[in-house]
Amino acid sequence: MKSTLNLKFIILYIIFGFLSFFTAATLGNQLLIETLKVNTAQNMYKEANILTTNYLPSYFSGETTAWSVHTQLSAMKIYMNSSLWFVSEDGTIITASNWNNTSAPSSIADFDPAETAGNQYLTGDYHGYFKENMITVIAPVIQGFDTKGYLLIHTPVSYIDNICVQLMKPFYITIFVIYIMAFIFLIGFQYFILLPLRQITDAAKQYALGNLEYETPVHTQDEMGYLSASLNYMAAQLKDMEDYQKKIVANVSHDFRSPLTSMKGYVQAMSDGTIPPELYEKYLGIILFETERLTDLTNDLLTLNEFDTKELLLDKTDFDLQEMIKHTAASFEGVCTPKHVSIKLVLVAETVLVHADRRKIQQVLYNLIDNAIKFSDSDSTVTVEVTLKNDKIFTSVKDTGIGIPKNDQGKIWERFYKSDLSRGKDKKGTGLGLSIVKEIIQAHDEHINVISTEGVGTEFIFSLTRS
Numbered sequence: 001m002k003s004t005l006n007l008k009f010i011i012l013y014i015i016f017g018f019l020s021f022f023t024a025a026t027l028g029n030q031l032l033i034e035t036l037k038v039n040t041a042q043n044m045y046k047e048a049n050i051l052t053t054n055y056l057p058s059y060f061s062g063e064t065t066a067w068s069v070h071t072q073l074s075a076m077k078i079y080m081n082s083s084l085w086f087v088s089e090d091g092t093i094i095t096a097s098n099w100n101n102t103s104a105p106s107s108i109a110d111f112d113p114a115e116t117a118g119n120q121y122l123t124g125d126y127h128g129y130f131k132e133n134m135i136t137v138i139a140p141v142i143q144g145f146d147t148k149g150y151l152l153i154h155t156p157v158s159y160i161d162n163i164c165v166q167l168m169k170p171f172y173i174t175i176f177v178i179y180i181m182a183f184i185f186l187i188g189f190q191y192f193i194l195l196p197l198r199q200i201t202d203a204a205k206q207y208a209l210g211n212l213e214y215e216t217p218v219h220t221q222d223e224m225g226y227l228s229a230s231l232n233y234m235a236a237q238l239k240d241m242e243d244y245q246k247k248i249v250a251n252v253s254h255d256f257r258s259p260l261t262s263m264k265g266y267v268q269a270m271s272d273g274t275i276p277p278e279l280y281e282k283y284l285g286i287i288l289f290e291t292e293r294l295t296d297l298t299n300d301l302l303t304l305n306e307f308d309t310k311e312l313l314l315d316k317t318d319f320d321l322q323e324m325i326k327h328t329a330a331s332f333e334g335v336c337t338p339k340h341v342s343i344k345l346v347l348v349a350e351t352v353l354v355h356a357d358r359r360k361i362q363q364v365l366y367n368l369i370d371n372a373i374k375f376s377d378s379d380s381t382v383t384v385e386v387t388l389k390n391d392k393i394f395t396s397v398k399d400t401g402i403g404i405p406k407n408d409q410g411k412i413w414e415r416f417y418k419s420d421l422s423r424g425k426d427k428k429g430t431g432l433g434l435s436i437v438k439e440i441i442q443a444h445d446e447h448i449n450v451i452s453t454e455g456v457g458t459e460f461i462f463s464l465t466r467s
Contacts, residue, residue: 013186017179024175029168036160041121041135044153047080048139052151056086057143059094066095073097081159083134085152086141087111094149099156105129113138113150126154133157196224203231212239256294263287314357314443318467321354321361321393322347325384328365332373340378343369346385352393353467360440361464365395367433368460372399375458391466398459404452412450437462 055072058064073084077097085096085104091111096104109127115138116122122136134154141149196218206214212235218228266283269275275283329343336343354361365384372382376399385396404412412434441448441462452458 009186009190013183017183021175021179025168025172028171029164032167033160033164036164037121037123037135037157040155040160041137044080044082044135044137044155045120045139047076048137048151048153051076052139052141056141056149056151059086060141060143060148070095070097080153080155082153082155085154086149087152088149089147099154113140123157130154130156135160192220192222193224196220196228200224200228200231203228203235207231207235207238212236212242260290260294263290314360316355316357318353318355319358321352321395321464322386324358324362325365325386325395328362328369329384331366332369335370335373339373339376341373341376342381344381344383346383348386348388352386352388354393354464355467356444356464357440360443364437364440364462365397367437368397371433371460372397372401372458375399375401377401388466393464393466394461395464396459396461398457400457403454403456403458404450405454 051072055064056069059066059069069086073086073095074097076082076084077099081099083096083098083100083104085108086094087108088094091108093104093106093108098104108129120137122138124133124136125131126134126136134156136152136154139151139153140147141151199218200216203214203216214235216228216231218224220228266275266287270280270283325345325347329345332343335341369382369384376382380400383396383398385398387394387396414435437460438448444464446463446465448460448462450458450460
């Protein structure tokens with residue numbers, strides 16, 4: 001279809017170019033000939049008036065002979081490339097000089113000086129005296145307020161045609177060059193603008209139909225190439241988002257289905273008597289544990305949704321970061337005691353005020369300390385340290401636990417991501433805690449980094465700005 005459109009385009013342009021060239025040549029040639037005729041006739045009449053006013057009247061006063069007049073007309077014949085006839089009042093030729101060295105008639109039959117009928121010139125063979133069309137002007141010779149004779153100047157139309165041809169040659173060449181340049185421009189426009197635009201339009205249609213794997217085949221280093229690259233990037237991002245959404249749905253389904261299946265099985269077993277009443281307390285505890293896990297997962301999903309919908313509003317206030325660290329660490333006493341894990345606080349002597357969202361920063365600390373305790377061995381220490389550098393406050397949460405494998409360190413911020421070691425240690429985790437931490441820190445325009453060695457421990461460091 002595209003080749004057919006290109007062929008039609010070329011054929012239409014050739015037809016249009018031919019018609020334009022033919023019209024310009026025909027109309028332009030005709031207009032130029034008419035203009036040259038008028039200008040030539042005007043020049044002829046001016047020359048005739050000069051002769052009839054300044055020179056020819058002296059013939060009728062006897063001051064100039066016919067031979068002198070003939071000499072003058074012969075000189076004018078060469079200058080004007082015309083035939084000049086000096087005639088009496090009744091049309092009798094007094095003297096003449098023809099441009100093609102032919103003889104002039106002795107007398108003009110039915111001579112009528114008024115035959116121009118108000119026109120400045122006549123066109124034709126002038127009563128059959130010439131074998132081709134001529135432009136003729138007639139000027140009266142006045143002597144003593146009386147018309148004594150006339151001067152007729154005849155210039156061949158072929159002379160004007162020759163001038164027209166010479167003038168039209170550059171015009172034809174210019175038209176042809178413009179036509180070729182326009183054709184090249186249109187071909188370039190077709191292949192560099194229309195074709196890429198059509199390909200980009202096709203790509204947009206493919207994306208609208210859901211084919212996000214389609215790649216726009218435009219790779220030029222211009223605006224079209226930039227637009228194509230942007231569309232390809234957009235499609236890749238949409239595909240990643242689509243894959244991510246599928247992954248989210250799969251993970252959420254899995255994390256919801258497992259506890260729900262477990263709870264359903266226990267409830268059915270209790271209702272049909274498979275589990276005796278004396279074991280109800282044990283299995284109700286398991287059901288409560290799974291319920292709390294579902295609650296945590298739901299809350300984490302709602303928290304992340306705040307970031308995704310851009311509806312997160314930070315309620316920033318000034319507060320003492322170290323006081324918050326003390327209170328948050330104290331809340332883990334019930335968790336640390338059974339595991340024999342201690343929390344060590346390394347704080348600065350001065351008061352450290354930060355301007356941030358108090359509740360969300362507390363959530364960051366809680367998640368990081370909770371992770372450190374979960375992945376620490378018994379009889380180990382979790383260290384929380386605060387350091388100051390210029391206007392920045394750096395908070396470090398460090399454990400001496402199992403560490404994070406090097407290949408997994410770049411993935412721990414992904415939602416629902418859990419390494420194999422994590423699954424072994426933490427059956428209750430949702431895999432969303434570190435995602436929430438990173439989203440909160442980024443919402444404050446700050447940074448968080450991780451340093452970890454497998455089998456040695458892990459350290460998370462995030463920054464805040466001092467008030």
